[in-house]
Amino acid sequence: MPEIRPFRGLRYNRETAGDMANLICPPYDVIPPSMQEELYGSSPYNSIKLELPMEADPYAAAAERIAEWLREGVLFEENEPALYPYSQTFTDQEGRTHTRCGFFAALRLHEFAERKVLPHERTLSGPKADRLNLFRTTKTNISAIFGLYADEDGRADSLIAGYTAAHEPVVDAMFQAIRNRLWRITDPELIAAVQEALAEKSVYIADGHHRYETGLNYRRERAAANPGHTGDEPYNFILCYLNNIHDRGLVVFPIHRLVHSVEGFDAVTFLKRLEEHFSVTGLAGRTELKAYLDASTSSYSYGVVTGGSVYGITLKDGAAGLIDSDISPALQQLGLVVLHEVVLNRVLGIGQEALARQSNIVYVKDDAEVFRALEEGKAQLGFVVKPATVGQVLAVSESGGVMPQKSTFFYPKIMTGLVFKPID
DSSP: OOOEEOBOOEEEOHHHHOOGGGTOBOOGGGOOHHHHHHHHHHOTTOTHHHHSOOSSSHHHHHHHHHHHHHHHTSEEEOSSOBBEEEEEEEEOTTSOEEEEEEEEEEEEOOOGGGTSEEOOBOOOHHHHHHHHHHHHHHOEEOSOEEEEEOOTTOHHHHHHHHHHHHSOOSEEEEETTEEEEEOOBOOHHHHHHHHHHTTTOOEEEEEOHHHHHHHHHHHHHHHHHOTTOOSOSGGGEEEEEEEETTOTTOEEEOOEEEEOOOTTOOHHHHHHHHTTTEEEEEESSHHHHHHHHHHOOOTTEEEEEOSSOEEEEEESSOSTTTSOTTSOHHHHTOHHHHIIIIIIIIITOOOHHHHHHTSSEEEESOHHHHHHHHHTTSOSEEEEOOOOOHHHHHHHHHHTOOBOSSOOEEESOOOBSSOBEEOO
């Protein structure tokens, strides 16, 4: 694994800042304007005011707040470097309860070409420019990237679980029905044992690709401007939440597709073209579609929702003859690759550029939104997809490939505001 270090985190002082449930927020990229306004009103100190300020100059506003909150004692810097175990307990749509357990650490930044930290998704220039401005002005990692490692024996997990079982958390806060608990490990021997247990592991970015690449850009800037650069400065490390892929609480949800504004679209013609490569089964509605997808063992099964009908479709033969042979075997195993290459591109004429611009497509995380959009006439067509597995994500990362945009939704998101990391 790239070097992981304990760090002296910036944390809220609960005596002056108040209830942590009113201070944490999701990462910036999943906060719609309505939630932004709601969080702004929840507390004068909610971390939304650092993560996604509403002011005309959001970057200066965030930097001024950090300085002000440190002066007022709303924030404080820890006296000792620590690793921060973090668990999230939640109930899924089927009524099952999960607890995902990982920890925050300072992760040494490596270029992707070094193959120590591996991505699985493409990034866009806009979000990286935004986050780089925030890094420059605040000199702080406000929110963490989400990294995975593969440790089937669970040595590090056992060490951390032994600590958390014996100690009370320093944070225990509910947010949107998710229980968030945070601990501090400062014992040098325990920290060294965790580091040793993970020393040979790679890190796969589950979420936060834009923030990681921003960290690389910021490190390059700071190193170039620092004649005494050693590689040990805080800007060489990024705030990272690390989670074992073998953790039973690790859940990946799918991201569904809504299609709109396709010129000349005709549902009957579309279905006839699908039948060239897919078996098409008419279904009664959302419940039958869920049963269809749950029963299918194929990665290439999808739900199709039109204005008045629901279908389950499954690829008749293998994907190899339908997609570019240059696409890696790992990517060919992904259902979304076939959906994008064969259905969206060839049948509907929605190419990569249109996907990147999202000019004909909207991504939604709840299949109920697909049905609702079609009922309300807000889309021409909806695709309900199966989730990618963690194993598929790792296989694509290791192959050097990248998955289609919006391929995975690791749930729940890592909360912002539990701990911040100075980078200068």
